[in-house]
Amino acid sequence: MAYLCNRRFFIFSVFFFLLSTLTLYSESQPAFKVVVLGAHGGPKDCNLSSYLLAPKESNDFIALDAGTLLEGIYIANSKNSFEEIKINPDSDLAFEIEILRNHIKAYLISHAHLDHVAGLVINSTADSKKPIFGVDSTIDFMRDNLFNWQIWPNFAGEGKKPWLNKYQYKRLKIGQQIPILDTEMRVEPFLLSHPNGYQSTAFLIEHRDSYVVYFGDTDSDALESKKHLEKVWKKIAPLISQNKFRGMFLESSYQNKRPTAELFGHLNPKYMMEELNNLARLVDPVNPQTALKNLKIIVTHIKESVFKGASSKEIIEEELNALNNLDVQFIFPEQGERLEL
Numbered sequence: 498m499a500y501l502c503n504r505r506f507f508i509f510s511v512f513f514f515l516l517s518t519l520t521l522y523s524e525s526q527p528a529f530k531v532v533v534l535g536a537h538g539g540p541k542d543c544n545l546s547s548y549l550l551a552p553k554e555s556n557d558f559i560a561l562d563a564g565t566l567l568e569g570i571y572i573a574n575s576k577n578s579f580e581e582i583k584i585n586p587d588s589d590l591a592f593e594i595e596i597l598r599n600h601i602k603a604y605l606i607s608h609a610h611l612d613h614v615a616g617l618v619i620n621s622t623a624d625s626k627k628p629i630f631g632v633d634s635t636i637d638f639m640r641d642n643l644f645n646w647q648i649w650p651n652f653a654g655e656g657k658k659p660w661l662n663k664y665q666y667k668r669l670k671i672g673q674q675i676p677i678l679d680t681e682m683r684v685e686p687f688l689l690s691h692p693n694g695y696q697s698t699a700f701l702i703e704h705r706d707s708y709v710v711y712f713g714d715t716d717s718d719a720l721e722s723k724k725h726l727e728k729v730w731k732k733i734a735p736l737i738s739q740n741k742f743r744g745m746f747l748e749s750s751y752q753n754k755r756p757t758a759e760l761f762g763h764l765n766p767k768y769m770m771e772e773l774n775n776l777a778r779l780v781d782p783v784n785p786q787t788a789l790k791n792l793k794i795i796v797t798h799i800k801e802s803v804f805k806g807a808s809s810k811e812i813i814e815e816e817l818n819a820l821n822n823l824d825v826q827f828i829f830p831e832q833g834e835r836l837e838l
């Protein structure tokens with residue numbers, strides 16, 4: 498009897514050991530893939546904010562912002578970042594146009610500043626029918642100031658007529674998570690502060706209970722009264738505790754030496770680390786210093802220096818690594834490269 502009990506206990510233990518190992522294994526596996534189409538925030542006009550995101554096993558991407566599209570797709574293809582995508586051999590289209598038309602299923606635009614939409618406007622003639630997601634202010638500004646037959650033909654389905662109806666505006670509502678058609682992802686928007694009361698957006702993307710968050714341009718909560726970032730931190734803190742959170746795209750536009758009055762609604766390494774410490778305290782108030790250990794942070798929107806000497810990226814990388822009291826994993830994306838989260 499004792500032998501049987503021991504044997505049952507042994508089988509039971511092995512079963513639970515395997516189950517917990519499997520769970521840990523799947524939680525540590527990447528859930529998303531990213532192709533970097535544009536990594537910076539200007540002034541160079543060929544590498545502006547845009548990131549393709551898809552579940553790891555899918556080739557149906559969304560574009561998070563669209564500052565640079567086709568140029569980034571060409572560079573990504575030269576780096577084999579789309580190697581698992583097979584195109585119909587009978588197609589006479591260039592591979593890169595096939596990616597633009599058939600593998601970008603939707604645009605999610607954080608705000609309508611040109612460094613986030615220029616590629617979408619210029620590439621619209623070569624693009625296919627698809628939705629553009631944004632909050633009301635983003636859609637209104639694009640409708641009134643971009644696709645208006647003055648700056649560019651109206652490829653959308655609102656505003657100045659005639660409508661070419663290639664793009665369908667989809668207005669996101671705060672507090673609502675909705676599916677992104679033709680993909681296996683869902684999105685919930687959060688408002689962010691940008692200069693002079695201008696609204697920018699963060700997108701929380703979900704795929705089968707795994708999450709990433711993409712931040713458009715944002716002020717620090719220390720410098721504005723609405724505390725928009727705190728609302729995002731409160732949403733994602735429990736997801737981090739439950740091992741459901743895979744990483745974030747967060748901007749650090751300027752070096753620390755730039756005066757605060759000239760940040761124009763952007764973060765620098767100092768404010769980025771303050772914000773990450775705010776998040777860490779929400780995740781684990783007792784041991785905040787280990788709460789975000791190894792969390793992947795893709796550092797976006799670095800503004801290139803106009804001066805001789807070290808690049809802004811080199812300096813911001815040095816500044817962030819020196820301030821990294823949380824052991825987060827900073828990733829400094831290169832245009833065309835493929836990442837996993």
Ligand SMILES: [Zn+2]
Binds near residue numbers: 608610691714
């Ligand atoms: Zn902006």
Ligand SMILES: [Zn+2]
Binds near residue numbers: 610612
């Ligand atoms: Zn920007």
